[in-house]
Amino acid sequence: MKKTIVTSLLVLGTLSAKAQSYVGFLTDNYSGVNSLIANPANITDSRFKTDINIVGASTFFSNDYYGLKLGDVITSDFDFDTDGKKYPKDSNNFFGNADVLGPAFMFNLTPTSSLAIFTRGRVGYNVNKINGNTFESLSNGFDENDDLMIDEEDVYLTANAWAEIGVTYAQVLMNKDQHFLKGGISLKYLQGMGNAYASGKNITIDYDADGTPLPGGQTTGSIASVGEVNYGHSDNIDDNFEDFEVEIVDGATGFGVDLGAVYEWRPDYASYASTDGSNSFQHLNKYKLKFALSISDIGSINYKNGTQNTYDITATVNEDDFDNEDNLEDILNNLYTQTSVDAIEKFALPTALHFNVDYSLNNRFYLNLNTDFSLRSNSKVNTNRVPTMVSFTPRFESKWFSFYMPVSLTQGSGAQWGAGFRAGPLYIGSGSVMTLLLSDNSKAADVYAGLKIPVYQGKPKDRDGDGIVNRKDDCPDEFGPIENNGCPWPDTDGDKVTDKDDKCPEEAGEVLNDGCPLVDSDGDDVLDEDDKCPNEPGAAENQGCPWPDTDGDGVLDKNDQCPNEMGTVANNGCPEAAEVTEEVQKQLNDYAKTILFNSGKASIKAESTSVLVDIMSILKEYPEAKFTVEGHTDSVGSKTTNQKLSESRAISVKDFLIEKGIDSSRLTAVGHGEDKPIASNMYKDGRAQNRRVEINLVK
Structure with missing residues (x-):
């Protein structure tokens, strides 16, 4: 059992x-x-x-x-x-x-x-x-x-x-x-x-x-x-x-x-993709x-x-x-x-x-x-x-x-x-x-x-290495693109631009000009392909175009410091500056003498603002002219004190004008103290005339 x-x-x-x-x-x-x-x-x-x-x-x-x-x-x-x-x-x-x-x-x-x-x-x-x-x-x-x-x-x-x-x-x-x-x-x-x-x-x-x-x-x-x-x-x-x-x-x-x-x-x-797709590298x-x-x-x-x-x-x-x-x-x-x-x-x-x-x-x-x-x-x-x-x-x-x-x-x-x-x-x-x-x-x-x-997949033969197998390559021993069936493109005119890309295939030209000869129609030494004005002679610096003169003053825009305003050649294309006359100079000083300061100080009194505005209007009429703001005092007090006070008052006037728009490069300030009186300091009226500010043209 x-x-x-x-x-x-x-x-x-x-x-x-x-x-x-x-x-x-x-x-x-x-x-x-x-x-x-x-x-x-x-x-x-x-x-x-x-x-x-x-x-x-x-x-x-x-x-x-x-x-x-x-x-x-x-x-x-x-x-x-x-x-x-x-x-x-x-x-x-x-x-x-x-x-x-x-x-x-x-x-x-x-x-x-x-x-x-x-x-x-x-x-x-x-x-x-x-x-x-x-x-x-x-x-x-x-x-x-x-x-x-x-x-x-x-x-x-x-x-x-x-x-x-x-x-x-x-x-x-x-x-x-x-x-x-x-x-x-x-x-x-x-x-x-x-x-x-x-x-x-x-x-x-x-x-x-x-x-x-x-x-x-x-x-x-x-x-x-x-x-x-x-x-x-x-x-x-x-x-x-x-x-x-x-x-x-x-x-x-x-x-x-x-x-x-x-x-x-x-x-x-990418290593397993042939140019024409005929080789799938199945081996x-x-x-x-x-x-x-x-x-x-x-x-x-x-x-x-x-x-x-x-x-x-x-x-x-x-x-x-x-x-x-x-x-x-x-x-x-x-x-x-x-x-x-x-x-x-x-x-x-x-x-x-x-x-x-x-x-x-x-x-x-x-x-x-x-x-x-x-x-x-x-x-x-x-x-x-x-x-x-x-x-x-x-x-x-x-x-x-x-x-x-x-x-x-x-x-x-x-x-x-x-x-x-x-x-x-x-x-x-x-x-x-x-x-x-x-x-x-x-x-x-x-x-x-x-x-x-x-029965193994064989390695496809491509003798010229152009990615097209021999059996599909019309030129198996010459490297060529798939678009031309594996054959190299011809270059009829020998200018190194193949016929398929050569716009002038039977005339030798330049590679940069698609195989065509370079042209300069206006003779300005700027080739047409780079010339923005190919039919008008011009400067190479202006891409083959002539320089303009916008304001017609005979000074080309590239040299004209005032290209939109007619001027003179001597003044680089800008209008000549107006000349400051003796009458204008006198008018400036007449205004300047009325500028009032707080007693013993350099601060300008408020009632003098309108005078300073008038002075600014005159200065703006002569934008190229330069001026000196000069301060003066009477002989009362020490000479040192008067010198400092005159300088401070001149600087106050200068700073006011600059703040209101006058170019600082046009103005300088100087104090003369009691050294340049225009009247006798022995009398009250004379001393009042000596306490003044002058604005003078720098010649």
Whole structure:
């Protein structure tokens, strides 16, 4: 009985879940048609004219229950049951897949769109939430006297094999300066080739080694179980759940979809734009940073002729009856209660979200970060799922050779380190080979290999380097513009101005004159192109125009200090100043003598303001004349005091006149004290005449 239970559980345990394929290789920009597995948008604007995959195969297994070192398996007498490390938990998980990419090819429809047709065979299997302690108990080889308690609660097991025939279309969606975006879609016709699944709810099994008495005083074990078991399978799996033959199953078809988009940041986009647009540099990677997002395996397969059985295993049976049954299905049919028979559940593809970032260190070395995240629940019946995986892959990449060393963190299996390469038509690698060789506790293993026929984008030939490829260049060996089909423009008159820009193409001229000879129509040595008066001789300083004489006084405006007022040549174009006559001089002094000051002070009395205004009017009539304001006193008082008083009064009059608008450069002030009397100081009237201010013309 124990062997039957162990066999049943281990067989189901080895049916692990669909997981990642071609780890590391799919980060390569030269993975070609294989890249549609990761993201259907990859096939357009690729490094290929066409890429033909002959065959490629990838297999992957990971779990969180069992670990080993590959070297021990190869070099020693390794016992998987006793020498490996086990990590039983209440909920262990197993993941794995086999993925064969058959004949497939891609080609470019236009410079911005591509098409691929592919065939693919896949086997996906998984065990979710199985109790690892059950495995541990059953595999330890206990004797028949040991009791056993199995507490499985809920468990989900799924295995499926299917084939795909698909078509992928990808299109450039945006190509604007440094921003580039492309999208793609894969439509897949699915052919089921075998499906089996099982689930259990609230399962417990209590094995009592001698719980059932037999005749003659013998005993045998008894098995008390509780719970519900549900399993389904396609019609190519007969009565034994362990028989899984991969073959085409009638009525088992479905459809799947993959969606993807890729954004590239191209800061050096100007370096990848030819003059005529004929060279899109598709032979080169043009991005500094690339982001890719995709959703794979949206869809399902309907096994129309499959069946699903549900059993209530709440019962107690003896060990002999259990051992007499041939297989698990006989055990369920003969020893427990079948509660329903239904059509098989649709098999749901392992839908997953993939996010990828690729950074270009230069045109050979890259750093890649990739995340795979399952969009399927681990507690859904008849559903494959991928384990969440994060991979960091540094790589060297060139047209004919690439090498990569992915470091991955896989759900349940921990860190993995791998290596792989592509050499022309051959690609081979593993995402876990280094861990398997170096670690004594590897919980994952994968390997892939394949052959293809790559036809790379060639570097367009442009011998003269004018940005126009040879096949479109009318003069492939001479540098020329696109406007002239790659040929240099002619220069018929040899004046270094090409005919297309030469306004006088058959007459040698000057570059600055658009190829025409320079002209001076009025002979003033100012060329017409610079002459604002080309038909009238003029001065170069006046841009070829004659100098004007606005006021007509014979003095040109440029020399006329009074250009809007007629004057004389002798006076620089200004009118001659009026002459101050003796009569005017006398009138000024008659006014000046009446200016009154406060006694013994230099302050002018208010009643003298009108006199000063009259003096100002006379001075303004002679704007070019200069005058001296002279102060005088009588002899009363000290001579020093009288000198200072006369100076102060002269300055007061001068300041008043300047304040009222007379130019200060025209006036000076001086005091004579009592030195220049005009009458006798012996008498009162004489002294009054001597106290005076005079305004005299400076000759």
